[in-house]
Amino acid sequence: MPYPGKLIANGAVFIEDNRIIQVSRQSEIPTENDYDIIRVSQENCLLMPGLVNAHCHLELTEFADLCPVPGTVDFIDWIISVIAVKRATPTETFRTGLATGQQLLLESGTTCVGDLRSPEIFQSPGISPSILRAVHFLEIIGQDPRKQLQLLELLADKASIVPGKKPLIQSGIAPHSPYTVSLPLLKQLIIEAEKRKLPVTIHIGESVAEIRFFRDVQGPIAEKLYPYVGWQRFIPPAYGRDSLDVLLEKQIIHKLSAVHLGTARKDQLRQFVQLSIKPIICLRSNQTLGNPLPDLPAILDYNLSPSLGTDSLTSVNSLSLWDEMRFITRVFPSIPAISILTMATINGAAALGLENSIGKLEAGYEADLIAVQIKSPQRFPDLDELIKNTGNQDIKLVMVGGGIVRL
Numbered sequence: 001m002p003y004p005g006k007l008i009a010n011g012a013v014f015i016e017d018n019r020i021i022q023v024s025r026q027s028e029i030p031t032e033n034d035y036d037i038i039r040v041s042q043e044n045c046l047l048m049p050g051l052v053n054a055h056c057h058l059e060l061t062e063f064a065d066l067c068p069v070p071g072t073v074d075f076i077d078w079i080i081s082v083i084a085v086k087r088a089t090p091t092e093t094f095r096t097g098l099a100t101g102q103q104l105l106l107e108s109g110t111t112c113v114g115d116l117r118s119p120e121i122f123q124s125p126g127i128s129p130s131i132l133r134a135v136h137f138l139e140i141i142g143q144d145p146r147k148q149l150q151l152l153e154l155l156a157d158k159a160s161i162v163p164g165k166k167p168l169i170q171s172g173i174a175p176h177s178p179y180t181v182s183l184p185l186l187k188q189l190i191i192e193a194e195k196r197k198l199p200v201t202i203h204i205g206e207s208v209a210e211i212r213f214f215r216d217v218q219g220p221i222a223e224k225l226y227p228y229v230g231w232q233r234f235i236p237p238a239y240g241r242d243s244l245d246v247l248l249e250k251q252i253i254h255k256l257s258a259v260h261l262g263t264a265r266k267d268q269l270r271q272f273v274q275l276s277i278k279p280i281i282c283l284r285s286n287q288t289l290g291n292p293l294p295d296l297p298a299i300l301d302y303n304l305s306p307s308l309g310t311d312s313l314t315s316v317n318s319l320s321l322w323d324e325m326r327f328i329t330r331v332f333p334s335i336p337a338i339s340i341l342t343m344a345t346i347n348g349a350a351a352l353g354l355e356n357s358i359g360k361l362e363a364g365y366e367a368d369l370i371a372v373q374i375k376s377p378q379r380f381p382d383l384d385e386l387i388k389n390t391g392n393q394d395i396k397l398v399m400v401g402g403g404i405v406r407l
């Protein structure tokens, strides 16, 4: 399946080094040269693009048991607990989480991740190299532009470590949210990212608390979160409208990926088209944290190419995009399987700025692919059944950049 919906019987992928040369029937692949052949021997195995998890916080992988069970406390109380746990946890725990998280992603057939990392982890020299493709987003939280913009120096350091050829890891910038980054800082971060041609991602419209904060400076963000982190002097004026209204009216956001959008209205989403804003959807995380779910059918109606993220194990019980896809089929049964698989592949690549190198199997693309054992007896798999039935045990091969990382 070179991309969702396109199926080739007895197919094969011809790869040289890290790149795909040809995708066709086996009989059409050149045989005159002495190439290695990897035969996925199980019957009814589907070769398809590796999945792209566009939003994750791998550094929190070991935090599941340290944070309150999602849904048992108010969302902002939960965020305050996560901050407290992060402050009290040694760097080693974050590092272990990165390694464990990568393994969990690979086991479930994810070959690329958009991974948000706090500055200490982003710059940590002891982090082992990534075995899957990743965009490491430097997560920025703060109010003072002069202080926070200095963090962008970390991006230059990281770029210099990368060897000559195109690396598996690229950098991006993640201003955390419109209520944890001041609007002047947010504006400057987006300008800086554009200068450096880096992707930007931001959590927006995740909670009702965010709306209350922007509308009338009330609710738990003003009353609990800001005092907890000592930001009382940064409390903004009441805007009388919600965060997305303000960001759109002030023309602060454009050409970025917006994560969550549970509170986004149709008229706001419609404006995303012109502004090249790509939604990233984390439905299970929204559900467990008691936050509203985004209007995914409207997002699809406006051709906004939504992609999928899992968020971290602090809010979901697995990093599997198959679980995420199954959840969509339950909540929005009218959305066809082909659209859901497109969200998990092509759209995820686009959300990370990698649309010309991954997300489908095509000549010239990076060889990031998986083989999935399918259970249906038909020659071609039914895509609804594929989403319904695929678990980790069905992932028979995982390849990243032409290298086999799981077989």
Ligand SMILES: [Zn+2]
Pocket (backbone or CB within 6 Å): 055, 056, 057, 203, 259, 311, 312
């Ligand atoms: Zn997140």
